[in-house]
Amino acid sequence: MVDLSVTLSNVKLDNPIIPASGTFGYGMEFKDFYDINILGSFSMKGTTKEERFGNPTPRIAECTAGLINSVGLQNPGIDFVVEKQFPLMKKYFNKPIIANISGFSIDEYKYCAEKVDKEEQVGIIEINISCPNVHNGGMSFGTEAKSAMEVTKAVKSVTTKPVYMKLTPNVTNIVDIAKACEDGGADGISMINTLLGMRIDLKTRKPIIANKMGGFSGPAIFPVALRMVYQVYEAVKIPIIGMGGISTAKDVIEMMLAGATAVEVGSANLKNPYVCKEIIEALPSEMEKYKIDSLKEIIGKAH
Amino acid sequence: MYKKNKYTVRSNKQIANLVYEMVLEGDTSYITKPGQFINIEIDKFYLRRPISICTYDESTITIIYKVVGEGTEVLSNLKEGTILDILTGLGNGFDTRRSKERPLLIGGGVGTPPMYGLCKALIKEGKKPVVVLGFNSKSDVFYEKEFKDLGVEVYISTVDGSYGTKGFVTDIIRTLNGYDFYYTCGPMNMLKAVYELIETSGELSLEERMGCGIGACMGCTINTKNGPRRVCYNGPVFKKEELVW
CATH class of the missing domain: 2.40.30.10 (Translation factors)
Incomplete structure (x- = not known):
């Protein structure tokens, strides 16, 4: 029997597979198609203080081995999510979830963190300082070490739950940002968010995405994500949730060897809604193939 | 499901x-x-x-x-x-129960196909649908015979006048009466014209660029009177009364 379990801070997961924020809603759209309790956890749709419609459409552009999205944090607001969605969520998911929150000011991050801090079902708070699709916030907090640390400290001051900072790859040196988050008291790092990209329609000669640019994700970015996780693992002591193009059990093992304690699966859910289930089912035989008894033992073993 | x-x-x-x-x-x-x-x-x-x-x-x-x-x-x-x-x-699909005796079915271009399955379902319920199809030109027209074989009234318009009535589906709809409900699928500008022309209630099937098609990515969201709705998950069929143009 192989051991798939891993531990993120004080949260024990049956396996390291976590659907990534923004590709799994609040779990509702997937719960009827497989028992989502087989997942390690899931990261809920990025939620802000106020309700947001998001960006104009088209919000999606296909790419080779991936896609660009410019959803722009569409969500019903943290109060609604905590009051209406969380009680529903309890009925179909009996494990700790990862609450992904975002903001446009330090106060908004704090407001959301305080809200989810009171929720028993929240195992980890994932702070999105890396959304490329919103102005005046989101990614701007994550592109400078100083502001990344400020957000970390502010959130840590209002919660006792583990805080994982979700980083953007759209920076000169992601290691500096990760270190600043660690110095600010972060319990872990989630990485990477999407890469800023664009596509142009040859017929109209205009950008496909209404907002012109958006976040590029999918298998095409896996080597970039892997490299960044590898670099950050060498620089910080806190655990890393690795993500960026993970689509197979092999990718999971590779990302863990680079230094991830767990992984998030994003775009692959959009192509194949059953992909997380398939990865979890494929992991044991894939582990046997590479003589891995316990996934915990391979974390960072590429170093 | x-x-x-x-x-x-x-x-x-x-x-x-x-x-x-x-x-x-x-x-x-x-x-x-x-x-x-x-x-x-x-x-x-x-x-x-x-x-x-x-x-x-x-x-x-x-x-x-x-x-x-x-x-x-x-x-x-x-x-x-x-x-x-x-x-x-x-997707949610059309609600056949909302129409009575004589529903109007309006298809524009490749918005025509779902009207065919809908037409069959309505006939099965004993209704007598009237079908209006709009295309750009004669070479674009399809399924006229298939609809006629179902035994329903079929009207066709082409923008260039190379087949059927010259103009748009709305030019035909203006000449029709006695229908009690409408169902439509087609390009957005046609849907809008139909929405503005017809007074009875109806259901419109919308199109938007989708990511996943299962309601997960929020890529195809539109604004409605009931708030943001995903075309793939809450739609693609929307009640006339929900829509905002």
């Missing part, structure tokens, strides 16, 4: 300018209503291609699609016997 399954291409033939009809064989048990769509994985393309269902029976699904880009180009070249990975049972 959706389901992912393998389907075999049984036929794939051109029926109008750039328009193809494909018959797929496989499990159809997750399809519950006319107006739903399927999401087809195409080799070498990352995202699936959402295509509305024209009609279906116990073991086959018929789709009609237009070649508009590289993905549908590949689809149009698929040979009989090809196996495809498809999600079925997507």
